[in-house]
Amino acid sequence: MKKLIVVIFMTMLLCGCSADFNKTEIDEIDFIHILSIDYLENKIVLTAVFSESSNSGSDEMSVKTISGKGKNMFEAYEDLKKNNNKNISIAHTSFYLIGEDAGKLGLSNYIDYLSRDETIKMNAFVFVTKDMDASKFLVNTINDESTIHKDLDAINQKEKQKIKRFNNKISDLFNVIENNKPILIPYVIILENGFTVEGLSVFKDLKLYDYLDSNTSLGYNLLKNNIKTLPVYLDNGDGLLITNPSVKFDPIIINNKIHININLKLYSTIKEIKAENLNIMEEIINQNNKLDIIDSLSERQEDYINTLCDKAINYSISSGIDIFDIQGKVLNNLDLKDLNEEWKEIIKNINYNIKIKSQITRSLLL
Amino acid sequence: MMLLELKIGLTMEVNYKSKIINSHFLKEKFSKSEDIQISPIIINEQIKIHLICVDGLVDSTILGRMVLNPIITEDRFNKAVLESEIINDLLNGKTFNPFVSITDDYNDMITATMCGMAAFIFDKEKKAVLFDLRAFEKRSVSEPQDEGVMKGAKDSFIEVLRTNTALIRRRLRTEELVIEHFKVGKLSKTDVAIAYINDIVDMNIVNDLRKNINKISIDNISTPAFLEEHLIKNKLSIFPQLMYTERPDRCSANLTEGKAAIIVDGLPFVYLAPCQFVMLMQSPDDYGNHFIIASFLRMIRYIAMILTLFLPSYYIATTTFQNQMLPVQLALSIQNSKVNVPFSSGFEVIGLLIAFEILIEASLRLPKTVGTAMSILGGLVVGQAAIEANLLSPTVVVIVSISGIAGFMMPNQDFSACLRVLRFALSILASIGGFFAIGIGFIFIITHLAGLESYGVSYLYPFVNNDKRNIQDTIFRFPIKYLRTRLSQGKENN
Numbered sequence: 066m067k068k069l070i071v072v073i074f075m076t077m078l079l080c081g082c083s084a085d086f087n088k089t090e091i092d093e094i095d096f097i098h099i100l101s102i103d104y105l106e107n108k109i110v111l112t113a114v115f116s117e118s119s120n121s122g123s124d125e126m127s128v129k130t131i132s133g134k135g136k137n138m139f140e141a142y143e144d145l146k147k148n149n150n151k152n153i154s155i156a157h158t159s160f161y162l163i164g165e166d167a168g169k170l171g172l173s174n175y176i177d178y179l180s181r182d183e184t185i186k187m188n189a190f191v192f193v194t195k196d197m198d199a200s201k202f203l204v205n206t207i208n209d210e211s212t213i214h215k216d217l218d219a220i221n222q223k224e225k226q227k228i229k230r231f232n233n234k235i236s237d238l239f240n241v242i243e244n245n246k247p248i249l250i251p252y253v254i255i256l257e258n259g260f261t262v263e264g265l266s267v268f269k270d271l272k273l274y275d276y277l278d279s280n281t282s283l284g285y286n287l288l289k290n291n292i293k294t295l296p297v298y299l300d301n302g303d304g305l306l307i308t309n310p311s312v313k314f315d316p317i318i319i320n321n322k323i324h325i326n327i328n329l330k331l332y333s334t335i336k337e338i339k340a341e342n343l344n345i346m347e348e349i350i351n352q353n354n355k356l357d358i359i360d361s362l363s364e365r366q367e368d369y370i371n372t373l374c375d376k377a378i379n380y381s382i383s384s385g386i387d388i389f390d391i392q393g394k395v396l397n398n399l400d401l402k403d404l405n406e407e408w409k410e411i412i413k414n415i416n417y418n419i420k421i422k423s424q425i426t427r428s429l430l431l
Numbered sequence: 432m433m434l435l436e437l438k439i440g441l442t443m444e445v446n447y448k449s450k451i452i453n454s455h456f457l458k459e460k461f462s463k464s465e466d467i468q469i470s471p472i473i474i475n476e477q478i479k480i481h482l483i484c485v486d487g488l489v490d491s492t493i494l495g496r497m498v499l500n501p502i503i504t505e506d507r508f509n510k511a512v513l514e515s516e517i518i519n520d521l522l523n524g525k526t527f528n529p530f531v532s533i534t535d536d537y538n539d540m541i542t543a544t545m546c547g548m549a550a551f552i553f554d555k556e557k558k559a560v561l562f563d564l565r566a567f568e569k570r571s572v573s574e575p576q577d578e579g580v581m582k583g584a585k586d587s588f589i590e591v592l593r594t595n596t597a598l599i600r601r602r603l604r605t606e607e608l609v610i611e612h613f614k615v616g617k618l619s620k621t622d623v624a625i626a627y628i629n630d631i632v633d634m635n636i637v638n639d640l641r642k643n644i645n646k647i648s649i650d651n652i653s654t655p656a657f658l659e660e661h662l663i664k665n666k667l668s669i670f671p672q673l674m675y676t677e678r679p680d681r682c683s684a685n686l687t688e689g690k691a692a693i694i695v696d697g698l699p700f701v702y703l704a705p706c707q708f709v710m711l712m713q714s715p716d717d718y719g720n721h722f723i724i725a726s727f728l729r730m731i732r733y734i735a736m737i738l739t740l741f742l743p744s745y746y747i748a749t750t751t752f753q754n755q756m757l758p759v760q761l762a763l764s765i766q767n768s769k770v771n772v773p774f775s776s777g778f779e780v781i782g783l784l785i786a787f788e789i790l791i792e793a794s795l796r797l798p799k800t801v802g803t804a805m806s807i808l809g810g811l812v813v814g815q816a817a818i819e820a821n822l823l824s825p826t827v828v829v830i831v832s833i834s835g836i837a838g839f840m841m842p843n844q845d846f847s848a849c850l851r852v853l854r855f856a857l858s859i860l861a862s863i864g865g866f867f868a869i870g871i872g873f874i875f876i877i878t879h880l881a882g883l884e885s886y887g888v889s890y891l892y893p894f895v896n897n898d899k900r901n902i903q904d905t906i907f908r909f910p911i912k913y914l915r916t917r918l919s920q921g922k923e924n925n
Contacts, residue, residue: 068667069667072875075871075875076860076863079860079863079864079868079871080863086752086865086867087752088751088752088865089751090750090769090775091749091750091751091754091762091765091769091776092769092770092772094754094766096754096759096762096763098759116763154754154755156754157754157755157759157762157763159759184753185755186755186759
């Protein structure tokens with residue numbers, strides 16, 4: 066009997082508390098798919114992209130955008146809520162777009178609010194809109210009821226085939242705030258027929274600092290071991306596909322100066338060799354010549370990769386931004402008592418030595 | 432008090448309260464019951480005895496050929512001058528039926544007769560000699576209805592206790608198999624037996640069973656619940672505390688594991704005690720298949736249990752409170768399917784669960800041919816119409832169907848019914864407080880199960896035991912060579 070009373074009491078208590086559990090039916094909520102963050106006229110402007118279900122219950126969905134602004138994220142979000150006729154939820158927001166001005170203002174202005182929302186999707190992606198406000202980007206890309214979130218998703222899926230890890234998830238941003246390291250977030254640009262991810266934007270002290278071009282971004286990703294597959298188009302028209310390259314940073318201190326030996330192992334498959342570069346019949350007969358061609362391909366591939374890596378390294382040296390987290394690697398491996406300089410100066414004087422080892426897999430005749 | 436004049440010339444007082452064995456009294460008593468036959472037999476032209484039996488319960492051919500024929504034709508009986516001589520001859524095997532006993536207790540005689548024995552009444556001696564000639568109509572041993580297997584024995588228990596004990600003995604040909612008999616029910620006098628293997632079972636279990644059976648004080652055991660509720664400790668718990676099986680091979684396997692079986696005359700299955708949660712998830716097929724296949728199927732069964740219990744409540748909680756728990760595309764799909772439905776998710780799910788139960792109950796009551804048609808009409812036609820009329824969202828139909836079908840994967844129907852009830856409770860809780868309330872419900876269930884015992888053995892055994900050897904036959908079924916230790920908290924010497 067006691068148990069029964071406890072059960073009845075607990076049920077009644079739950080019923081009493083029910084109103085405080087934020088009970089809202091799923092069809093009474095508008096889910097934000099993309100949230101763009103801008104800084105316009107000294108105010109934070111949030112623009113949300115929703116998809117609206119048709120009342121007929123069919124699968125067709127249309128897209129609508131609503132904006133809200135305020136002195137801070139909280140006020141802007143509340144304004145956004147006010148401007149929409151239904152309840153809104155950030156729980157299913159898969160993409161956050163940060164406008165250029167908003168990026169320059171600093172991520173700390175937005176991350177704090179987002180990190181306090183327990184419903185937020187931690188694996189949502191963040192992109193920067195290069196040279197424009199994010200809301201403008203949305204307006205320009207949502208044409209003819211285009212489903213921009215699906216396009217972003219498709220681009221993301223495509224990038225996933227090339228890059229192991231982009232480091233542009235909301236959770237990555239939260240981590241950056243904790244350890245105050247530079248972060249590189251992919252930026253999107255508008256093309257004639259849509260938009261694409263071109264390269265990486267660099268955030269220094271949580272503020273947008275610079276944009277890396279596509280080759281420098283590739284070099285960065287290669288050295289950060291983020292590359293899954295990388296197509297190599299050689300000058301003479303030959304093509305190779307690098308798969309899962311591996312990188313090892315080996316820091317040493319010589320004469321009070323940090324030297325970083327970078328060992329890069331490339332595993333490639335030959336995708337195409339121009340007919341003029343390969344006399345097929347000759348290769349079948351002459352085994353030695355076959356080896357010569359592989360050596361030649363390796364050499365040219367290494368040159369190409371070296372150029373990419375140099376670009377990324379040179380950027381790190383010239384800007385003084387530790388994009389490779391050298392500080393962490395050095396601290397793990399070396400005793401820094403011998404180094405008296407500030408880290409910002411040290412990073413500019415690091416000596417990099419890249420060793421590339423190629424392993425090209427033969428295919429078909431070669 | 433009344434006086435009866437006996438044909439043998441004696442006048443004696445028959446005390447109705449003391450109820451002595453007397454043919455005149457019996458004739459008077461059963462004068463309105465035509466199925467009870469009381470026939471006089473005259474031996475040596477001077478001794479008159481009476482035969483009493485229930486028509487239909489006694490094999491009349493054997494009675495005539497093996498018992499009556501020697502009594503009437505043999506010289507030994509025809510020379511007898513005293514009833515005691517005839518009694519001695521009957522008891523000393525002078526007939527062709529060895530199942531013979533004697534009683535001077537009226538109640539014993541009546542009970543035996545009602546059970547299908549033939550009684551010879553000796554008025555002067557006030558005794559009855561009983562012959563076991565039971566041969567009533569019974570169902571033949573057939574395939575099990577609820578526990579069918581692809582690979583394995585196809586026989587099942589029937590409603591006759593003696594046949595059931597024989598089916599067990601056929602599989603356990605050991606002298607250590609003990610089958611103790613009891614009579615339960617003031618009016619029904621139902622035969623109940625406890626079977627166990629003497630040197631394996633924990634005798635505390637048997638003693639508890641004996642005590643519980645002897646304590647039963649009801650008129651009639653007409654349904655299983657009449658007995659079950661007297662044999663379990665926690666009567667408020669909806670979890671089955673006695674496992675039932677209709678398979679003799681499963682019963683004998685459990686006896687070998689140290690369990691005790693309760694066999695009831697009139698029930699086509701056997702109860703097994705103690706009962707643990709893992710037993711309810713084991714299927715007879717598990718031991719007919721390769722251990723990897725058996726383990727895979729058992730794992731699927733555990734997943735099905737989780738699905739049937741939590742899927743409806745999970746749906747309610749996610750669509751009403753914590754929609755962030757759903758993947759984006761699924762959330763959008765559910766949102767789109769629900770947009771024109773006027774009811775809340777909780778109402779939809781609970782309503783459909785009730786409709787599902789109604790369908791099950793209705794199809795049980797109807798004849799098989801009509802039942803199939805009704806299932807199609809109810810499940811497909813009405814379901815489809817309800818979706819098209821925007822009374823239900825298709826997602827809810829899928830959720831409740833998956834949950835319902837997963838529930839039918841449970842090998843034990845008692846456990847399946849228990850999950851169905853809990854599914855309702857959790858769905859109601861989810862409608863009130865989302866995952867928080869489901870969490871409370873889950874904690875309540877786990878706490879309840881942790882405290883539940885069946886004949887001294889924890890219900891969650893062996894999950895609550897440190898002895899890792901005992902996990903050999905739980906979520907996975909290990910190869911037979913590892914199944915050496917008995918899954919019981921009882922005796923440790925096996």
